[in-house]
């Protein structure tokens with residue numbers, strides 16, 4: 001593999017949204033450290049920061065949250081489509097289809113409508129996934145226009161059918177902040193490539209959802225869960241993990257295309273996973289996770305990325321594994337739509353070259369002679 005494969009290490013454009021690994025391990029959103037945002041901000045403040053370019057003041061934040069609350073309801077035609085999708089479908093495919101359908105029902109006709117379209121998607125995606133999930137699994141048509149203050153609380157309320165405890169809402173805030181934005185990651189880049197053709201916002205977000213789904217990107221939190229839940233304790237985990245490494249299997253939730261020392265989001269989500277594990281009396285999953293992290297560093301110098309401890313944290317909150325990557329979508333839609341707007345503001349169609357490695361010039365052979 002050449003060093004430049006996967007465009008690794010190359011600049012593919014400019015952004016004012018985020019820095020990743022500029023000092024080896026740091027992460028900032030519009031100049032603010034992720035540690036400060038995760039400890040001090042509400043997710044909605046971070047969403048506003050990404051979408052508008054500055055932190056909201058005391059008047060702007062409640063107004064923004066009120067707009068998000070008012071935008072939670074699903075159009076009837078979208079509910080009808082969601083009701084057709086079987087319970088066996090992957091929830092990421094449901095979001096992809098739902099986002100595309102919304103583009104038919106609430107088409108973004110002019111770019112001057114982009115802020116409203118972005119806020120609508122942010123407010124409505126939790127309703128979309130929970131409406132489908134509860135209908136497909138329990139046959140219940142949930143009320144999505146609940147009055148929860150926060151997006152994370154609203155999501156948990158719809159999913160469970162009751163108001164969630166404060167600890168779970170706090171963890172959701174933190175998780176949504178950590179997942180909101182990450183420069184030119186694969187799904188954001190897909191959204192920007194799409195936007196660079198001057199297509200509509202829903203098309204670009206649909207492309208991003210499809211890109212996030214894979215296990216090398218957002219799908220890693222689900223894949224990490226599938227791996228750690230197989231093991232009955234740390235010793236079995238270590239044995240099996242060493243066998244995986246000997247086979248050169250990829251270990252999901254480890255490594256990163258940009259960070260070289262650590263992923264700063266790991267140190268923030270890990271203590272929450274520990275606290276949630278203690279709250280539910282876990283004696284297996286968290287110790288297994290810690291051993292996996294220890295062995296990966298000892299054997300390969302590979303560190304846990306944002307996805308690894310998200311797996312156990314979500315699991316301890318009772319969230320079904322197949323909804324892990326969709327939660328990533330509910331958050332990253334802020335980064336995607338902010339990047340789409342940034343791309344449009346300084347647009348040139350994204351169209352790199354390729355190094356040709358195919359056959360030399362060929363003589364045409366008529367089909368009867370082949």
Ligand SMILES: CC(=O)SCCNC(=O)CCNC(=O)[C@H](O)C(C)(C)COP(=O)(O)OP(=O)(O)OC[C@H]1O[C@@H](n2cnc3c(N)ncnc32)[C@H](O)[C@@H]1OP(=O)(O)O
Nearest residue numbers: 215216217218220249250251252253254255256257305306
């Ligand atoms: C929120 C996010 O999207 S974070 C990323 C989530 N994805 C995952 O957790 C999936 C597992 N991780 C991976 O597949 C990779 O680390 C990626 C996709 C994140 C980054 O890929 P790359 O930039 O190509 O990785 P990198 O160049 O650092 O790899 C160096 C070597 O380490 C190995 N390696 C990297 N990550 C892992 C891993 N998780 N498990 C085992 N080996 C690994 C590579 O195979 C490569 O080995 P080689 O030189 O023998 O081929």
Ligand SMILES: O=C([O-])CC(=O)C(=O)O
Nearest residue numbers: 181182184185186257306
């Ligand atoms: O930046 C990346 O390549 C992947 C990542 O961590 C993210 O999208 O959050």
